[in-house]
Amino acid sequence: MDNIINPVGTLLIKNKINVWEYKEGFIDWLKNNANKFSSESELTKYLGTYYGFIKKICKQKNIKIDYNYGKTDPRFKSIYQNYDWCYQKYIVEGLNHDEMAKEVKCSKRVIEKWCQEKHQLTQKYRQENKKLSQIQKDLIIGSMLGDGHIDKRETQPIFIVSHAEDQKDYLYYKYNILKDLCNKKPSYIEGEEREFKNGIYECQPGYRLCTRIYDCLLEYRGKSYTYLLSLMNEYSLSIWMLDDGFRAKSNWQLCVAEYTQDDIKCALDILKNRYNIIGWQNKDIRYLTFDAPSSRKIDEIILNNIPNDLDVIKYKITENNISQEQKFLYVQYKNKNVKLHELCKELNLDYKYVWQKLYRGGSIEEVMKQRVINL
Numbered sequence: 258m259d260n261i262i263n264p265v266g267t268l269l270i271k272n273k274i275n276v277w278e279y280k281e282g283f284i285d286w287l288k289n290n291a292n293k294f295s296s297e298s299e300l301t302k303y304l305g306t307y308y309g310f311i312k313k314i315c316k317q318k319n320i321k322i323d324y325n326y327g328k329t330d331p332r333f334k335s336i337y338q339n340y341d342w343c344y345q346k347y348i349v350e351g352l353n354h355d356e357m358a359k360e361v362k363c364s365k366r367v368i369e370k371w372c373q374e375k376h377q378l379t380q381k382y383r384q385e386n387k388k389l390s391q392i393q394k395d396l397i398i399g400s401m402l403g404d405g406h407i408d409k410r411e412t413q414p415i416f417i418v419s420h421a422e423d424q425k426d427y428l429y430y431k432y433n434i435l436k437d438l439c440n441k442k443p444s445y446i447e448g449e450e451r452e453f454k455n456g457i458y459e460c461q462p463g464y465r466l467c468t469r470i471y472d473c474l475l476e477y478r479g480k481s482y483t484y485l486l487s488l489m490n491e492y493s494l495s496i497w498m499l500d501d502g503f504r505a506k507s508n509w510q511l512c513v514a515e516y517t518q519d520d521i522k523c524a525l526d527i528l529k530n531r532y533n534i535i536g537w538q539n540k541d542i543r544y545l546t547f548d549a550p551s552s553r554k555i556d557e558i559i560l561n562n563i564p565n566d567l568d569v570i571k572y573k574i575t576e577n578n579i580s581q582e583q584k585f586l587y588v589q590y591k592n593k594n595v596k597l598h599e600l601c602k603e604l605n606l607d608y609k610y611v612w613q614k615l616y617r618g619g620s621i622e623e624v625m626k627q628r629v630i631n632l
Contacts, residue, residue, distance in 0.1 A: 268280045268282050268283035268286060269283055269304055269305075269306065277306050277307075277310045279314065284314070284318055284320070287311075287314065287315075287320060287322075288320060291320075291322040292322055292323050297311070297312075300322075335361065335363070336361055337357070337361055337363065337367065337368055337371045337372070338371055338375075340376050343357075343371060343372045343376050343378055344376070344378060346360070347372055347378050347383065348378060348382075348383055348386065348387060349437065350437050351387075351436065351437030351438060351439065351469075353440060354368045354369055354372065354373075357372065380469075383469075383471075384469070384470050384471055384472055385472050387438070387471050387472075387473055388473060389438075389473050392434055392492070393434060393435060393438070394488075395490060395492040395493045395496075396431060396434050396435065396492070396493070396496060397416055397435075397474070397477060398477065398485050398488050398489060398493040398496075399489070399492065399493030399494065399495065399496025399497045399500070400416075400418045400431070400496055400497075400500060401477060401480075401485055402482060402485050402486065402489065402493065402496075402497040402500070402501075403496060403497045403499075403500025403501040404418055404419065404420065404500040404501065405417065405418035405500075406418075407474050407477060407478040407479075408478075409478070409479070412470075413470050414470060414471060414472065414474040414475050414478055415467060415468055415469070415470055415471075415474070416435070416438070416466075416467075416468045416474055417465065417466065417467050417468075418431060418465070418466050419446065419463055419464065419465040419466070420463055420464060420569075421461045421462070421463040422461060422462045422463050422464070423568060423572075424463070424568055424569050424572075425463075425464055425568065426566075426567045426568040426569070427499065427567050427568060427569040428443055428463075428464045428466060429443065429464075430563075430564065430567055431466055432466050435466065435468060438468040438469060438471060439466065439467070439468050439469065440469050441467075443464040443465060443466045443467075444464065444465050444467070445462070445463075445464055446462060446463050446464065446465050447462055448460055448461050448462040448463075481520065482515075482516050482517075482520040482523075482524070483519060483520050483523045486520070486523050486524055486527050487527075489527065491532075491558050491561070491562055492562045494528075494532070494558060495558055495559040495562040495563050496563075497511075498511065498555055498559060499559065499563065499569050499570075499573065501513075502555075502573070503573070504573065504577060505546065507549055507552065508546055508547055508548065508549060508551075508552045509546075509547045509551070509552040509555050510539075510544050510545065510546050510547070511536070511544065511545045511547075512543060512544055513543065513544065513545055514543040521538060521542075521545070524545070525537070525538075525545070528547075528551075532554065532558070533551075533554065534547060534551040534554055534555060535547065535548050535550075535551045536548070536551060556574050559574060560574065560575075588600065588615065588621050589621070590621050597611065597612065597615075600621070604625075606624065610624075611624050
């Protein structure tokens with residue numbers, strides 16, 4: 258115990274009638290250091306006092322001391338005997354019995370005995386009582402708007418999402434957020450032909466993430482896209498766009514093949530009113546297109562919410578030249594900087610003609626004079 262400052266004579270003293278008293282600071286010392294001793298006797302011997310005095314202080318100040326009993330002491334308790342530890346590892350962190358046993362270097366059977374039989378922390382209890390964090394909720398909402406779904410079997414609410422092999426980083430990013438809900442790492446899926454309602458398609462090889470069964474997922478299973486859209490924030494919007502969005506020329510497009518017309522109208526309204534993102538439904542009604550300013554807004558939202566080094570971010574935004582902001586030609590007109598194409602539209606001028614005049618050294622005023630002469 259050399260690493261502990263001995264408080265005898267400083268924080269703990271005897272008064273004139275040989276009765277122990279403690280000074281300010283001793284209670285904090287006791288709370289912070291008492292559990293470093295293997296027993297009551299070791300602590301009192303170190304302090305040079307008697308156990309009744311320490312017991313009285315603990316009772317008055319409501320201090321609970323968990324002595325670090327040695328394994329040979331009958332009072333010794335391993336960490337897996339502690340309910341809070343088992344709850345943290347099994348329910349909160351989502352470890353299985355093998356992982357818990359490996360962490361404390363004991364057998365799986367020992368963990369099963371204490372976690373399942375003694376503490377009643379069973380898979381059924383975990384299924385019924387597990388709660389999602391806020392980021393997990395947002396991720397699931399965004400994924401269900403995009404590539405994810407929840408198993409429709411009545412007794413098996415399981416969240417599932419898959420991504421192609423070239424988006425492995427993105428899939429594992431989702432897995433790390435949902436890790437405490439999963440029993441294993443994402444599995445590799447071979448490429449194959451699959452039959453959908455619109456025909457047979459060749460599916461790329463990829464990775465699939467699958468959670469355990471949790472009742473907390475029932476809140477989102479079977480819900481309409483309109484309902485999920487009402488819960489959407491910037492983070493879940495980012496996930497939705499990365500799942501089902503792509504670039505066509507300089508603008509973002511979004512696949513909404515599974516959406517009803519009411520869902521699509523709701524999506525366009527929410528994007529416009531909540532995020533000032535302007536889009537429209539294409540002639541091919543399976544897709545939405547967003548204008549250039551809105552596409553840059555989408556870039557901004559995604560880059561502010563999702564790690565920028567993911568493969569999907571590089572492919573769709575940071576290493577994609579078409580995502581760069583359009584360059585505009587500005588001119589001085591009435592002592593103001595204005596965009597040339599907007600000025601030409603306002604004054605009913607031919608943009609190409611004006612641009613050529615300016616390129617040859619003319620001014621906008623000269624163009625206006627020439628326009629008056631021609632009239």
